[in-house]
Structures are given as C-alpha cells and as structure tokens.
Amino acid sequence: MTSTTTGTTTGTPRLTPDQLDALGAELDAIRQRVLADLGEADADYIHGVVRLQRRLEVAGRALFYLPPAWPLAVAALSVSKILDNMEIGHNVMHGQYDWMGEPGLSSRMYEWDNVCPSEQWRYSHNYIHHTFTNVLGKDRDIGYGILRMDEDQPWHPYYLGNPAYAFLLMVFFEWGVAMHDLEVENIVAGRRSLADNKALHAGIMRKVRRQAFKDYVLFPALTGPFFPLTLAGNATANLVRNVWAFNIIFCGHFPAGVATFSEEECEDESRGHWYYRQLLGSANIDGGPLFHLMTGNLSFQVEHHLFPDLPARRYPEISGEVQEICERYGLPYNTGPLGKQLLSVARKICRLALPGRRSDQAAPAAAQPAAA
C-alpha cells in the first residue's frame, strides 16, 4: 500500500467517487434537516448553559472569601472555565448559534476565558484544522508543532522527549493553544520569519495580560488576606481546565485507528471525500449526558467534524444515523470509553518517541467497526 491512508492497521476501506458522492449527499441531508429544525429548544439550551456558567463563575469567585470552601471555589471556577471554553466558547466560535443573531452568541464577537485570542483561534482552528483535518503538513493540530503524533512525521532525536513534551503541553495547554499560531517550529526551520508574528504577538500579549491580571492579580487582591489562596485557586482552576481540555481534544484525533492523509490525496477533493476524511480522522468518547456537556460535546468529535457549525447538542441525536451510514459504507466509526481512548493516545505518544515509521504494536486498539 502506498502512502494513502495511514495509522490504520487494516487498510481503510476505499470508496469509489460515486460512493463518495452518495455518502456526501446522505450527510448533507442530515445537515439540512437539522438546520431546518433549529429554533427555541437550541436557544433555550445554550442560554441555560450560559446561565449555569455565569453563576458558577460568580460563585467560584465569591467562595474564595470563605477559606474553608476553597475546594468548592476551585471546583466551581474550574467547571465554569471548562463550560466557557468548550460547550460555549468552542461551539459559539464555530458559528453554531450565529443563526440566532444574538451578539453575545455570535462567532464574530465571542471572546472566551482563555489566553488565546478568539479571533486567532477562529483562523487556526475553524479554518486550518477543520479544513485540513489530519492532513500531514497542513493540519498543525497534529502534535501542535511540538509532538510526533504520526508515523509519517520523520523521526528526529528531539522526539525522544515526546512524552515529556506532551505532559508539558497538557499542563500549559491554554498557552500552547495561544502560541500555536506563532508556528515556532516553522521559525526554527527557517520557513517563517519573526516579523510574520508581530501582529499575532500583539494580540496574544493583550489577551494574556488581561487574563493574567484578572486571575493572578485583581481577584486575589480583592480577597485581601487570602491573596495567596485565591491566587493558588485560580491557577488550579486554569490547570484543571488545561488538563481536561487537552485530554478530550487528544482523544478526538489521536487514538489508534484514526487516519491521517497526505496533501496529494486531498487536492481538489470532493465534498464526499471531505466528509470521508473527517469521518476517518476523528474519534468519539462514550459517556453520559453530563460527560458530554463537560466535553462541549466534543465526545462526539466525529459528528462535530462532519458538521462543525451545527449546535453541538444535536450531535447525540444524529450519531445513530451516522453510525448506520458508516456501517453501510464499511467505514470505521471510532469510539470507546475515555479510559481506553486515553490509553491508546498515551501509547501512541510514547511509541512515536522512538524511531520507526509503522509498527505492529498499533494493533491492539485498531479501528472498530461501527458499534452496535
């Protein structure tokens, strides 16, 4: 097999152009149906999540005045930041609620509780990552420019540190996301100049200053004698959010069985092929409604990649149909419990620290056929 689809152990099923067109038409039909049905229920849902997030944020900030309630304060603030970044921020910035015409939920205006400026995120995530999903050399979310996450990324002794870099990226995830667009690896490689980063840099610094000032100076100072406790609490909440977001996001694209693609394969691709690539390039995580809420429904990464601008609360209801379609076309629908997907990602990070392009160790967690 030449470099067509990689990362899968059993060859990924190839579809003929006609099959791809049919697949595209079926998925387009789902999209149209959901779009036509958007209305009050979706608005009520997102308003409810926003209300919950705002209350948790206020509660978290206030509870720092009661030192015994410190763990509660941290919990409230952590959940608030997670909801803000995932179910609200990430999804709103995808334009999932733009049809409502509400400025507070508009993709053009939403700013999230994260050091990465949302305008920059919309470019690197919505455009680069969602358009070139899992295309090596294009999708900079593959390893965030610092990790080796695919066999086809050439090995270098630098990658011996793969597990350590991944750990650091997890701890400092929001910073990693903010620095993402500076394309440091391309500067080191001489493909990008520092001057290219000037404007980006200014945007990041402005946002960083605001976020850091709020969490590490202003709110701690407001609690007077509890300054160190509040500071530690805010830092912990940011850390919790970082670790959680990192894990959910890495489970979305890097468990074994997820395919990557080459640039040539994606030249002039049809809508059907784009859907096909999104399907094979993403993985879901099983869980209950609360879990899905906390992941911003990114536990339905497959559905999210197929329909990035449909309100995420719709993913669970269409996932059955998507699985059924996968089954009919013989395509894998990658899903599994959090533990299993995490383990699979961790294994990959460690394995790819060492040289070697393709290895048979990938076998244990191969793509599964559509789950029943």
Add this chain to the structure above:
Amino acid sequence: MGVLSTVLQSRAVAALASPHGVDRFLEQVNPLWAAHEVRGRVVDVRHETTGVHPVSTLTVQPTSTWRGHRAGQHVQVGVDLPGARRATRCFSVSSAASGPGERFTLTVRAHDDGQERASVSRHLATAAPGTLLHLSQAGGDFTMHATPATPTPHPLLLVSGGSGITPVMSMLRTLLRDGYDGRAGRPVTFLHYARSAAEQIYAEELAAIARFDNHVDVRLVHTGEGGQRFSPAALARLVPDFRDTDTWACGPTGLVQAVQAAYDGSARLRVEHFKAPTTAPGAEGAEGETSFARSGLGAANTGETLLAQAEALGLRPQTGCRMGICFSCTTRKTRGTVRDVVTGEESSRPDEDVRICVSAPVGSCTLDL
C-alpha cells in the same frame, strides 16, 4: 449618572468581568440592568391606525444607559422573533427629545411578513407590553440641532408621508414642549401626506395642534380621498420661498425624490430615507461573477446589492437596518470592486470589510460568506 453606573462602567469592573463584559452578567439578573448596552421594555402600546398594515405607538422604558435622543434621530431596535431569531431594524424616535434614561416612543407600521423572514415591524406593531427590545444609542443627523435655523425665529417646514411622519413629529413635539408657552416660537408648516383619514397617524394630536394658536400650520393631505399629491407648485402656494426655508422631509422614496427635485440642490433641505435606494438588476457594472467563498455558492453578477444577490442564492447573512446604517451586515470582501449604492463611491481594496446591504459589485467579486 448614579454612583452605581459609574462603578459598573469603570475599568476595574471591566477587568474583573473580562472577557465577557459586565453586561453579560447583569443581564442574567435583570434584562433592564446594563452598564454599556442599551435595552428597553415596551411599557405601553397605543394603536394609531387599524387595517392590514396597522400602526402602533410603543412607549419604551430604556435602561439607564440610554443617553437620550435629539429630535429626528433614529435607534436600532432588535427583537427576538419566533424561532429564536433576533432581527434588527431602524426606527425613528417619535416622541420629543429625551434625556438620559427617559422614556421615549416608537411608532411602527406593520409590513407583511417576508417569504422566509417574519417582519420585524409587524412583530413590533403587534407587540404586547413587557416585550424586551435590544437597542442602540440614538443616531443620525436628520436633526434640528445646531442648524442655522435653530437659534433664530426663521420659519421651518416639515414634509412627511406615511410612517415617515415619526422623525418630524419628534421635532414638532420638541418645539411645542420647549417653546415659550406651548408655542413653537416660530412659524412652522407641517405638511403631511397620508392615504386616507383612517390611515392618518396621530390624527387627534395633530387636530389639537392645528386648533391652537401656536404658530403651527398643520396641513394634512389624504391622497386617496381627493387630496393632491406633492407638487412644487402646491408647496409654493403654502410656503412661497420654500427653497430658502429650512426643511426636513421624510417618507416614501417617491415623495422624498419629488421634494429633492423641487429643492434643486438647496442646502436648506435635509431628507431621511427609511429604505436604501434600490439598485435595479442589470445596473452599471453588472458583469462577471459574484462568489460567496465560505458557502461555495456563486452566480452571475446581477448588479444588485451583494445582500440581494446573497439572499437570492438562499444565503441568510446577518442584517439590521438594510440601508448602510448599522454595520451588522459587514462582511469581508476578498476580491473585486464594489460600488456604494448610496454615495456611488467605488472601492477595490482586497480584504476589505464592506456593508453588503449598500454595496453592489462592479464586475467579479468574492465575498467571505
């Protein structure tokens, strides 16, 4: 401004509420609490006319952030239409000039619902007290403020048609309220065109103003009941030197254009449009292709505004006033030349943000939509 709003508007509070902003928290408690945004609640509804296109006057209690308005100004009004779709349109304030936080009125004629869009005006004209409105500050320079006419007792002329009565009514009410002894303090001619007596907005109030000795000459013309349509000759009989009289005109495009022609470029005339001048299909520059990059759609350029062409293809870009005032339709144009249909100005800069409701492509053009 109270101490509380000074605090709420402070930079310290902004830093604490960052990145969402204070208002995103206040609105959770009470929609009429705001530090920066303006919202309002309809507290009273009065039906002015009935029929297929009824007209209602809404009294609005704004948030304390409302800075007030000068007579003749308009405000953008956003309403939540059924299906959780917020839509925004422009409306002139019809009550006398207001101060900060003061109530004001809007007078709205209900248009028919569009094919896919519910009509904002119908929603408003049939709104019940308690309806929440998302507002802007008042804007526009169709005002009497700081014009050469203001400080001296020069005569004034107000010409309007249909619902175009609203801004000039605000002017008249302001003059009567603030003038000496309930007089306008100067000769005012109030010329208004309505289809019929039944369609006459503010009929009682205008009749009362006409009865009193207040220097206001009210002339109501009901064109569907034998009244003569606007003509320069008829106006000259009323105000012989009208071209040298400070004049404000607002109404249907036909009326405004006729008035403009009669004034022949006189700087004494100011007009307000409720609707952008439409560009006909096949207008100048209607060649090439109009492409909408994000949706992958495109069609031959018809010469109409980018908004009209996008909507013809089934796209639903965000809009507000639909006539170049509110900037809510602003979209990135990545390539091509557009003409501003109001000013006629052309612009070819790549990656430029344009108001698609008043921009028509000249040749091929690509939009990030």
